[in-house]
Structures are given as structure tokens and as C-alpha cells.
Amino acid sequence: MTARQAFACTKPVDDLLDPALFKALGDPTRIKLLSCIIKCGRPCSVGEIAACCAVDLSVVSRHLAVLARAGLAESSKSGRTVRYGARHAHLCQTLRALADAVEECVPSRLAACEGGCCGC
Amino acid sequence: MTARQAFACTKPVDDLLDPALFKALGDPTRIKLLSCIIKCGRPCSVGEIAACCAVDLSVVSRHLAVLARAGLAESSKSGRTVRYGARHAHLCQTLRALADAVEECVPSRLAACEGGCCGC
DNA sequence: TGCGTACTTGTGCCATGATGCAAATATAGC
DNA sequence: GCTATATTTGCATCATGGCACAAGTACGCA
Numbered sequence: 078m079t080a081r082q083a084f085a086c087t088k089p090v091d092d093l094l095d096p097a098l099f100k101a102l103g104d105p106t107r108i109k110l111l112s113c114i115i116k117c118g119r120p121c122s123v124g125e126i127a128a129c130c131a132v133d134l135s136v137v138s139r140h141l142a143v144l145a146r147a148g149l150a151e152s153s154k155s156g157r158t159v160r161y162g163a164r165h166a167h168l169c170q171t172l173r174a175l176a177d178a179v180e181e182c183v184p185s186r187l188a189a190c191e192g193g194c195c196g197c
Numbered sequence: 198m199t200a201r202q203a204f205a206c207t208k209p210v211d212d213l214l215d216p217a218l219f220k221a222l223g224d225p226t227r228i229k230l231l232s233c234i235i236k237c238g239r240p241c242s243v244g245e246i247a248a249c250c251a252v253d254l255s256v257v258s259r260h261l262a263v264l265a266r267a268g269l270a271e272s273s274k275s276g277r278t279v280r281y282g283a284r285h286a287h288l289c290q291t292l293r294a295l296a297d298a299v300e301e302c303v304p305s306r307l308a309a310c311e312g313g314c315c316g317c
Numbered sequence: 318t319g320c321g322t323a324c325t326t327g328t329g330c331c332a333t334g335a336t337g338c339a340a341a342t343a344t345a346g347c
Numbered sequence: 348g349c350t351a352t353a354t355t356t357g358c359a360t361c362a363t364g365g366c367a368c369a370a371g372t373a374c375g376c377a
Contacts, residue, residue, distance in 0.1 A: 116204075169300050279353080
């Protein structure tokens with residue numbers, strides 16, 4: 078298979094390799110916050126999370142919003158406080174699906190496929 | 198567990214959530230190139246890969262170097278041509294390890310742990 | 318209704334990074 | 348050695364994004 082053919086061939090890995098998702102994971106501060114709520118297990122308020130690191134609370138608020146928009150966290154509001162919790166199950170599922178999609182493309186499997194598995 | 202405790206508590210997920218890795222995956226053009234060499238299965242030359250997309254060859258060269266530096270691809274030089282291939286196995290392993298590390302932090306497991314699993 | 322708390326949003330600044338073009342480097346073939 | 352090809356690197360430009368501070372919004376409470 079030529080590179081051009083591979084480029085044009087649509088496979089599950091194309092949809093799962095989402096730049097928007099990885100962009101959300103690409104900032105050190107944001108990763109620290111995500112790691113924090115992942116490890117905490119329960120939803121935490123913005124102020125509580127902000128107390129953990131050096132950056133301004135407004136920055137934390139924005140970072141958490143980004144994580145939520147990327148599907149990595151979810152927010153729930155009760156009164157004045159907004160709590161963010163990690164979407165453990167969704168995250169695991171996404172990662173494993175991507176791993177499976179990549180594994181589907183290992184040379185040995187593609188050779189067995191002989192170009193007949195997809196319409197490319 | 199408070200957010201501060203979770204933040205301070207070191208778990209496998211901390212090392213596996215590597216911002217540098219995700220930063221490499223966070224650009225649309227770079228993702229297209231990575232997807233291409235993942236699906237192709239075999240190592241492709243820079244020029245061959247560059248022929249697939251609209252950006253300049255120099256840009257492709259830089260992107261592939263970034264992917265290699267992040268451990269997502271590997272390069273091999275033979276004569277004048279440099280070929281880049283996806284590191285399928287390494288990528289799958291990394292993703293699955295991360296999924297496992299996240300799963301280790303789901304609320305039900307943390308509750309069962311009762312704070313005794315780690316030194317935090 | 319007024320006040321304090323919790324968070325979000327607006328704004329300006331600065332660093333990073335993606336891009337194209339041109340020049341440089343590496344190497345094969347003559 | 349000379350030339351053509353394959354790739355990398357230098358450089359200028361431009362867009363994006365992270366940050367702090369300040370202002371705004373939402374809401375509980377007296």
C-alpha cells in the first residue's frame with residue numbers, strides 16, 4: 078500500500094485520533110488538574126482544585142472548562158459551587174478504542190488483509 | 198480524600214499523562230500524517246508522505262521529527278531517503294497502560310482502597 | 318435589599334508553534 | 348568533482364493559547 082492510498086483510506090483510527098482531544102491534554106497545568114480530579118475520584122469544586130496549584134483561580138476555571146468541553150471531565154453546579162469530576166469510564170473507553178484501532182493497523186494484520194478488508 | 202491530597206498523591210497516572218506526548222498529538226496536520234503512517238503499516242519516505250497533503254515538504258519533515266521525538270514514530274535512513282514508520286506496539290501499550298492507570302482511580306476502587314493502597 | 322462568596326469572562330501581554338520560502342546539508346550517480 | 352535528488356534547517360510571519368489582573372455574574376444569607 079502506498080502512503081497516498083493509506084492517507085485516503087478511512088479507518089476507525091481516523092476518527093479516534095482527534096486533535097481536539099489531545100490538544101486538551103497537551104498543557105502541563107491542565108494535565109495536573111486532570112490528574113488531580115482523576116485521582117480524587119469524587120467531583121471537586123473549582124476553588125478546591127485551584128488551591129492545589131500556583132496558577133490563578135481564573136486560569137483553573139478556564140482549564141476545567143476546556144477539559145469538560147473535550148469530554149474528559151464533567152461539571153455539576155449546586156448553588157454557587159461548581160464541581161468537576163473526571164469521566165473515568167469515558168476516558169478509559171476512548172483510550173482502549175484507540176489502542177484497538179491502532180492495533181488493527183499493525184503490519185502483520187494489514188498483510189493478512191491484503192487490501193480486501195476496506196474498500197481502499 | 199481532598200483535592201489537595203489527591204494532587205499530592207503520586208499514582209501511575211501521573212507519569213502516563215505526559216503533556217509532551219499529547220502535545221505531539223494535538224495538531225491536525227500532524228495527526229493526519231501519523232494516521233497515514235499508522236494505516237500504511239510500512240515505513241514511508243518523507244517525500245512520499247508529503248505528497249499526500251497540501252503542506253510544504255519542510256513542514257512534513259518537521260512534523261515527522263516531532264512524532265519521532267515523542268516516541269510515536271521511528272525513522273530509518275537508507276541513502277538519501279529517510280523513512281518514517283509508526284510505532285504501533287509502543288503506542289498501543291502506552292494507551293492501554295494509561296487506561297489501566299485511570300481505571301485504577303475510579304471511585305469504586307478508591308473506596309475499596311480506603312487510602313491504604315498508596316502512602317497518601 | 319445589601320453583602321460576601323464562588324466562579325466566569327474580558328483584556329492585554331507574552332511565549333510557543335505552525336507555516337512557507339529559501340538556503341544548506343547529505344548522498345547517489347555520472 | 349559535478350549535478351540532481353532527498354531531506355533538514357534558518358528565518359520571517361502569523362495565529363493560537365496560557366497567564367494574571369480586573370470586572371462581571373450568579374447565588375446564598377442575613
